Amino acid sequence: MSGHPKATYRIATIEGDGIGPEVTRSAMAVLAGACGAGRLDFVMVPGGVGHYQASGEVLPKDTLKACRELDATLHGAAGLPGVTYPDGTEVGNELHLQLRFKLDLYANVRPIKLLKGVRSPLRDFDAAGGRSIDYVIVRENTEGLYASRGAGVLLRGEFASDSLVVTRKGTSRVARFAFDLAEKRGGALRDGRRRMTVCDKANILRSYAFFRSICDEVHGEFPDVEIDYAYADAITVHLLKRPDFYDVIVAENMFGDIISDLGAATVGGMGISPSGEIGDAHGLFQGAHGSAPDIAGQDLASPVAAILSGVMMLRWLADRHGDAALGEDASRIERAVETVLEAGAFVPTDLGGKARCSEMTQAILGALA
Numbered sequence: 387m388s389g390h391p392k393a394t395y396r397i398a399t400i401e402g403d404g405i406g407p408e409v410t411r412s413a414m415a416v417l418a419g420a421c422g423a424g425r426l427d428f429v430m431v432p433g434g435v436g437h438y439q440a441s442g443e444v445l446p447k448d449t450l451k452a453c454r455e456l457d458a459t460l461h462g463a464a465g466l467p468g469v470t471y472p473d474g475t476e477v478g479n480e481l482h483l484q485l486r487f488k489l490d491l492y493a494n495v496r497p498i499k500l501l502k503g504v505r506s507p508l509r510d511f512d513a514a515g516g517r518s519i520d521y522v523i524v525r526e527n528t529e530g531l532y533a534s535r536g537a538g539v540l541l542r543g544e545f546a547s548d549s550l551v552v553t554r555k556g557t558s559r560v561a562r563f564a565f566d567l568a569e570k571r572g573g574a575l576r577d578g579r580r581r582m583t584v585c586d587k588a589n590i591l592r593s594y595a596f597f598r599s600i601c602d603e604v605h606g607e608f609p610d611v612e613i614d615y616a617y618a619d620a621i622t623v624h625l626l627k628r629p630d631f632y633d634v635i636v637a638e639n640m641f642g643d644i645i646s647d648l649g650a651a652t653v654g655g656m657g658i659s660p661s662g663e664i665g666d667a668h669g670l671f672q673g674a675h676g677s678a679p680d681i682a683g684q685d686l687a688s689p690v691a692a693i694l695s696g697v698m699m700l701r702w703l704a705d706r707h708g709d710a711a712l713g714e715d716a717s718r719i720e721r722a723v724e725t726v727l728e729a730g731a732f733v734p735t736d737l738g739g740k741a742r743c744s745e746m747t748q749a750i751l752g753a754l755a
């Protein structure tokens with residue numbers, strides 16, 4: 387905890403592209419509805435491909451300044467397919483990656499939790515049936531293979547390479563974050579053991595063996611958390627066969643990107659999966675989905691991932707500022723989301739229902755009241 391409760395928290399809000407605006411506005415309505423007037427001041431700032439096409443800038447300086455100076459950042463989604471740089475990489479992703487690197491958001495926290503009322507595609511795992519899924523992937527978010535973004539080698543149209551960067555500083559801080567999270571949670575569903583699983587390919591590459599060795603070193607600071615190891619290929623099997631064994635998983639950037647989508651798919655998909663990208667000084671919160679341009683502007687997107695990311699934001703602010711009331715508001719929103727999903731009267735389209743973005747928003751606001 388670093389600060390004191392504030393009367394008002396100022397949130398840099400980047401709606402972005404595609405479904406970004408509609409899910410962001412839904413989250414803003416639910417957050418404001420739960421926290422009460424005046425508690426949250428959403429400062430709308432531009433960014434993303436739409437802004438790039440109009441201005442040439444994907445992340446305006448003033449937007450970065452707002453993200454640096456305000457209390458937290460709430461983001462919808464960014465990116466439009468086909469809008470790429472000359473090297474073939476997508477412009478939209480630049481917004482996100484620049485924010486991660488410049489705000490040093492080194493822990494990308496992806497909770498994988500099967501909510502009541504949601505059916506997992508995994509046979510045997512269904513909250514109604516008693517066996518559930520509840521673990522957190524902590525993805526290192528500033529280096530790994532992503533360190534090479536925009537810096538890879540392209541030679542004569544014949545050769546390309548990107549470097550995998552693993553540093554002691556980057557690994558120890560994300561490992562410490564993951565162990566600390568495991569210490570605070572109640573342990574894995576399967577056996578109640580506080581467990582932190584290191585996901586890597588230490589058997590093949592020195593950089594991953596180095597990653598694992600740093601996690602081993604940091605483990606010494608957390609005697610009441612069990613350390614566990616899983617190779618990145620093997621864990622894709624385990625996450626489907628025995629997800630309840632997992633509590634907290636730490637992974638290098640690219641592996642974390644991949645296994646977190648697999649995990650999300652086992653608990654209902656990208657439309658229900660939140661994320662919080664946390665550094666020592668800043669936090670950025672957004673649904674794990676993309677901009678889904680094919681359904682943009684049709685009131686079809688599910689706002690649940692954005693709303694649950696707002697819950698993560700409130701809890702992060704509550705912890706940083708010792709603001710218990712904000713933490714209670716976060717829990718009320720989470721309960722309202724589960725109440726709506728469990729009642730089944732409003733099911734978002736990505737979960738097989740017909741409920742529109744606006745209808746889900748109103749239903750959750752109704753459950754809050």
Ligand code: IPM
Pocket residue numbers: 479480482483643
């Ligand atoms: C994610 C996304 C991002 C990534 C893109 C939008 C830059 O896939 O947050 O998982 O590749 O990390």
Ligand code: MN
Pocket residue numbers: 643644647
């Ligand atoms: Mn991804």
